[in-house]
Amino acid sequence: MHTAFAQFTKEELTGKFNPESHKDFQRINVEYASHGNHFLRREVAEAFYRMAEAARKDGVKLIIVSSTRNYYRQKTIWENKYSNLSGTPFDRATRILQYSSMPGTSRHHWGTDFDLNSVDPEYFNTPTGQRVYTWLQNNAWKYGFFQPYSAVNQTRDSGYMEEKWHWSYKPLADLFLWAYRMMVSYEDITGFQGAEVAPIIKVIDSHVLSILPDFR
Known part of the structure; x- marks a missing residue:
């Protein structure tokens, strides 16, 4: 196995751990978060603080509204949605997968990803949301961050x-x-x-790996 991968366990990759007790995670300062129970990997948190402070100087407020979610939290989210839908397991899973991950497949398991300000797409059509997104597009890369799920088009045609x-x-x-x-x-x-349809949907290929080609 490549030495870069040896530092990760399958449990970390699939979210089967508790970030509160993991030595590589830290709690996010409530000044930068929607509540006091957000966790990220230490390196990620420090980079985010630098980005948030730079944004603040430009009059843009960045607040983490969702951070590390382990397998068990993702399972709760998934099954709440699944139980409120009708149709075949394939149909229900496909609908949920427009915006939510199957447990064990989310980038939020890794402690490297977070959601900012609002998960309502309409927020980013408001003047405030547009300003936040424009700032991130122009500046996030300076701190190591990118948007993995851009518009679905010929470049990113699934996920x-x-x-x-x-x-x-x-x-x-x-x-x-x-x-x-x-x-x-x-x-x-x-x-x-609905886990039985994961290989039918090919969720690893169609969703986990479906980010912009430059970032795969």
Whole structure:
């Protein structure tokens, strides 16, 4: 196994751990978060603080509204949506996968990704939301961050719908993505309602790996 991957366990890749007790994670200062229970990897948190302070100097407020979500939290989110939909398991899973990940497949498991300000697409059509997004487009890269889920088009032709709120710390997330490709299989995507369609949908290829080609 490549030495860069050896630092990650399959449990970290699929979210089966508790970020509150993991030595590489830290709680995000409530000044930068929607509540006091957000966690990120230390390197990611420090980079985010630098970015948030730079944004503040430009009159833009960046607030984390969702950060690390482990497998069990993602399972709750997934199954709440799944139980409120009708149709076949394939149909229900496909609808949820427009914006939400199957447990065990989310970038939020890694501690490298977070959602900013609002997960309502309409927020980014408001003057405030447009200003936030424009600032991020122009400046996030300076601090190591990129938007993994851009518009679905000929360049990125599968996966989640565009998420202007979702930002990822490239230096670590790239390593996690490669480790995921090497270490995780469909046998690991289990334990929740609708899990049986993961290999049918090919959710690893269609969603986990479906980011802009330059960032795969």
